Amino acid sequence: MIPINIGLIGKGSIGTFLLKKINEEHVIANTKITAIFDERKKSQLDLNRLAEKYSCEPFYEIDAFLQKDIDLIIECANIEVAKKYATKIVHQKDLLLISIGAMADSQFTEKLQIAAAVSEQKVYLPSGAIGGLDVIKATKLAGELEAVTLTSRKPATALTDASLVQEKVVFEGSAFEAINRFPKNANVAIALSLAGLGVDKTNVKIIADPHVTKNIHHIKAFGGFGEFEMTIKNNPSPDNPKTSYLTALSILSTLNNLENNIIVGS
Structure with missing residues (x-):
């Protein structure tokens, strides 16, 4: 199984949950969050603390973050952050987008679709807090x-x-x-x-x-x-x-399916 390196945007309840489950408890084999990004100066101390605790590298500038050897970036910040960075990310990396409320903006969605088509990168939208x-x-x-x-x-x-x-x-x-x-x-x-x-x-x-x-x-x-x-x-x-606890769990399920040969459901 090929190792998957993940970049994380967002260090709130979902981001911290993912760091714990993936980097500390190793619930998904050969998968690790290797980088975490937040450009806000007020967040640097907290970002450094999390990076040290969960053995990943902190980044404060988006271009340096994207140059890191990352296979997939998880956005779990907010709609504003999603709209600001998603298209730029998809030009270079696969993206797992949690703030899918951004997709209510048809212009944003169209730009993201075009970027993904041109770059041949994938955008994953987990089911989140619902089924069916x-x-x-x-x-x-x-x-x-x-x-x-x-x-x-x-x-x-x-x-x-x-x-x-x-x-x-x-x-x-x-x-x-x-x-x-x-x-x-x-x-x-x-x-x-x-x-x-x-x-x-x-x-x-x-x-x-x-x-x-x-x-x-x-x-x-x-x-x-x-x-x-x-x-x-x-x-x-x-x-x-x-935030629903099931949202965080659905992210883990999506990540786990990336390398599975047999996938139940869609």
Whole structure:
């Protein structure tokens, strides 16, 4: 099995989780995060600490980072960072993009697709906090998908600063509008949209609920194929309630599939 060297952008809860699982616990054979990047001066001390703890090299300048012997770069920072660097990265390296909310911007998506086609690099979009995308993709491809609705229910503290005593619908509209209103909470909506009918035709409802402790996503779809419903209840990340723990796990699954000869699902 060929060793895989990974570059990491983002040192929050997901980035730290990946450093621990990959570099310390070695959950994926022959795979290591060898470089970590953050250009912000205020982050340099923390970046150096993580680099020393998990035996990787810190970088503060994007061009030097991209010149490192890296096979794949994982972006797990935020939409702004994704839009700033993704196209530049794909001209030189494969990219695993976590902030897929950036894909709601059609101009950004087009530029990224062109860059990947020209460079023959790959862009991986993990399923993140939901399942069932294989069903959505299959029915869309066959022209049998007519409507998709996502209802996301999250702990109130992850969505609003208000002290709620009962559930509140904080958003209802298209996936495109959802990512603009709640950029840190709507990645699930964008993943569902990319697999299915697109950001303008995917309906989204977001509920802040003071009585739940998990991120709960309910998907409904129907069309010529029949009907599909799925509910998944994710534990939020211990370090960041706006992030699902399953998102971090799905990244590991995507990485593990890169070198597998037999892949279950899609």
